[in-house]
Amino acid sequence: MRSRWWLMAVSLAASGSQAQTNGWNMPVGVTDVSSDIYGLHMTIFWICVVIGLVVFGAMFYSLFRYRHSKGAKAAHFHEHTSVEVLWTAIPILILVGMAVPATATLKNMYDSSDAELDVMITGQQWRWRYEYLGEDVAFTSNMSTPRTQISGEETRGEHYLLEVDEPLVLPINRKVRFLMTSDDVIHSWWVPDLAVKQDTIPGFINENWVKINEPGIYRGQCAELCGIDHGFMPVVVHAVEEEEFDGWLAERKEAAEQEAMGVDREWAMDELVERGESVYQSICSSCHQAEGQGSPPAFPALANNEQLINDVDWHLDRVVNGVSGAAMPAFRSTLNPVEIAAVVTYTRNAWGNDTGDVVQPSAVAELIAQ
Amino acid sequence: MWSVVKSVLAALLGVQSNQKREEDFSSGRPAAYFVTGVVITLLFVLMLVFLAMFAAR
Numbered sequence: 001m002r003s004r005w006w007l008m009a010v011s012l013a014a015s016g017s018q019a020q021t022n023g024w025n026m027p028v029g030v031t032d033v034s035s036d037i038y039g040l041h042m043t044i045f046w047i048c049v050v051i052g053l054v055v056f057g058a059m060f061y062s063l064f065r066y067r068h069s070k071g072a073k074a075a076h077f078h079e080h081t082s083v084e085v086l087w088t089a090i091p092i093l094i095l096v097g098m099a100v101p102a103t104a105t106l107k108n109m110y111d112s113s114d115a116e117l118d119v120m121i122t123g124q125q126w127r128w129r130y131e132y133l134g135e136d137v138a139f140t141s142n143m144s145t146p147r148t149q150i151s152g153e154e155t156r157g158e159h160y161l162l163e164v165d166e167p168l169v170l171p172i173n174r175k176v177r178f179l180m181t182s183d184d185v186i187h188s189w190w191v192p193d194l195a196v197k198q199d200t201i202p203g204f205i206n207e208n209w210v211k212i213n214e215p216g217i218y219r220g221q222c223a224e225l226c227g228i229d230h231g232f233m234p235v236v237v238h239a240v241e242e243e244e245f246d247g248w249l250a251e252r253k254e255a256a257e258q259e260a261m262g263v264d265r266e267w268a269m270d271e272l273v274e275r276g277e278s279v280y281q282s283i284c285s286s287c288h289q290a291e292g293q294g295s296p297p298a299f300p301a302l303a304n305n306e307q308l309i310n311d312v313d314w315h316l317d318r319v320v321n322g323v324s325g326a327a328m329p330a331f332r333s334t335l336n337p338v339e340i341a342a343v344v345t346y347t348r349n350a351w352g353n354d355t356g357d358v359v360q361p362s363a364v365a366e367l368i369a370q
Numbered sequence: 371m372w373s374v375v376k377s378v379l380a381a382l383l384g385v386q387s388n389q390k391r392e393e394d395f396s397s398g399r400p401a402a403y404f405v406t407g408v409v410i411t412l413l414f415v416l417m418l419v420f421l422a423m424f425a426a427r
Contacts, residue, residue, distance in 0.1 A: 084385040096421070103425035 027192050030214045030239070034195030036105045036311065042243060044098055051094070051228055109195075112209040115177030119168070123180075123187030123200040125220070125327075126229035126286060129334060130168050133179070137252040140281040140334060141166045143232045149289065150232075162219040167236040171245035172212045180206045184329060186228065191220030199224055212239040229286055263337050263361045269345065272358060276346025279339045284347075292351040298327055304352035312357050316344055320367055337364040374398065378406045382414065 028038045066072040120131040124140075131138040131166055144165045148154040149323060157163070170176055182200040190197040193216075222237040240248065261365045281290070287299040294301035302308060308315045319340055322330030340360040348355045375392050380386040394403075 079387055081385060081387045085383065088383050088385055100421075100425040103422050107426040 017174075029193045029195050030212055030216065031194055032213070033105070033109055033210075034193065036108070037195050040102055040105055043101070044064065047098065048095065081319065093298060101200070110163075110207075112177045112207045114175060115209055116174045117171070117176045119170075119176060119178055121124055121168075121178050121180045121189055121200065123182040123184075123189065123226070123233075124329065124334065125184050125227050126222075126233040127235060127283070128168075128189070128235060129183075132249065133250075135249060135253060136255075136256050137249060139166050139252075140283070141168060141236070143234055145232075147285075151328050159219065162221070162234045163233060164234055164236045167217070167238045169238045169240060169245060169248050170210070170212060170241045172215050172239050174245075175209060175211045178208045178210070183334070186224050187222050187226045187233070188224035189220070190223035191218050191236060192220040194237065197223055200315070215241055232286070242342055259336060259338060267338075267341070267358075267360060269349070269358045270357050272342045272345040273349055274342075275338070276342035276344070277350070279335065279343040280346055280350075283331075283335070284343065292347065292353075301367050302347050303353060306352075309353055309355055311360065312344075312348065312355070315348065316359060316367065318366070320364070332368050337361040337368060340364045373400050374406050375410070378403065381407070382410065386412050 026038060026041060028035050074117070118133040120129075120133055122129040122131070127140050127142045129138065129140045143161065144156065144163045145159075145161050146154065149156050149160060165207045178189075178196070178199050180200045181204060182202045184202060186202070187200045188197060189200055194212065196208050196209045196210060198206050200206065216239055218237045218239065220237075222230055222233045222235075224230075226233075247332045288294050289299070292301060292303035292304075317324050318328060320330065320332045322328050335343070338361040341359045341364045344364075345357065346361045347353065348359075373393075377386070377390065380390070
């Protein structure tokens with residue numbers, strides 16, 4: 001046991017870069033800023049180690065060398081100005097010495113100018129929304145770990161609680177600016193490998209940026225306690241080569257245009273129900289539960305809900321505009337008209353709610369435009 | 371004058387000998403210490419600003 005600890009200490013000391021993989025240290029990350037931060041962290045760590053050795057070494061040496069049993073007598077004096085000045089000046093110099101490189105890194109970290117791509121990141125209870133500004137591409141990113149794994153009915157997957165349905169896709173070697181805000185409470189968008197951990201605050205827009213050096217999948221989590229499902233809103237970033245990113249973005253733009261055209265056409269009930277079920281499972285089921293049974297009193301049941309069944313306009317209004325003073329958010333800007341129409345149609349025809357109602361995307365678009 | 375500056379610098383550092391402290395309290399006008407204190411604090415702030423600008427390049 002003792003030799004194992006010793007080996008670990010030696011291997012930690014021998015190589016700083018190895019420390020990142022064993023999980024004992026912060027990651028070096030994949031951006032210039034993250035490796036700067038790692039370098040600062042290690043520099044300051046070693047400064048602390050040296051100070052600790054000197055201070056505790058001197059203390060333990062004095063305790064041992066001048067112990068009572070050897071007849072040591074305490075010196076009684078009131079002040080010693082030159083020693084006091086010395087032990088005040090040395091920490092000042094050390095602190096200033098550490099502040100110089102840290103200031104340079106901090107300034108670089110907050111300089112989000114000259115970005116080639118702007119991404120708006122919005123925190124919501126409990127998912128992230130990404131919007132590629134000026135590109136007409138936007139989507140929400142929901143945790144894709146099944147609830148059965150969380151409740152223990154199924155064995156946990158490799159990326160348990162750290163997997164999403166739609167990751168944020170970013171190009172490598174391009175400076176990407178993040179504009180970060182929230183729709184409800186304070187969240188925090190945190191990806192250790194990108195060295196970004198920024199609060200998203202309702203009514204404020206925080207800025208941050210990355211320039212990723214290596215393609216890969218980088219995972220993170222919400223880092224600000226934001227409610228019951230705080231642990232269930234992970235962040236996944238796919239960093240891809242520039243050409244691959246351009247291709248992906250063009251594809252998504254085209255899909256968004258297709259979707260916009262879908263608003264005008266007449267949808268069949270089956271299509272809407274099918275689409276609505278997937279929207280329901282990713283967005284609504286965390287509160288209203290998988291079978292629409294809800295979790296009263298905070299989250300009312302949707303199955304066999306009299307008011308919902310009797311009044312389609314009331315139902316649609318709740319989804320589009322939310323319920324003020326309650327947990328139900330407005331989905332008018334989070335979901336598109338097709339998704340809203342689909343999920344309303346689905347909930348009106350699932351779990352015994354046999355209304356037979358079909359809400360068309362065009363009607364939703366009209367309601368939102370009002 | 372030099373004695374006042376020295377006392378203010380000692381206060382900034384937080385270290386002063388008891389003998390000097392008693393001297394300061396028995397002679398000199400308080401206003402001189404206030405004014406010198408404000409001026410030296412401003413100089414200290416400016417020094418930090420320049421240091422930060424230098425560090426950030």
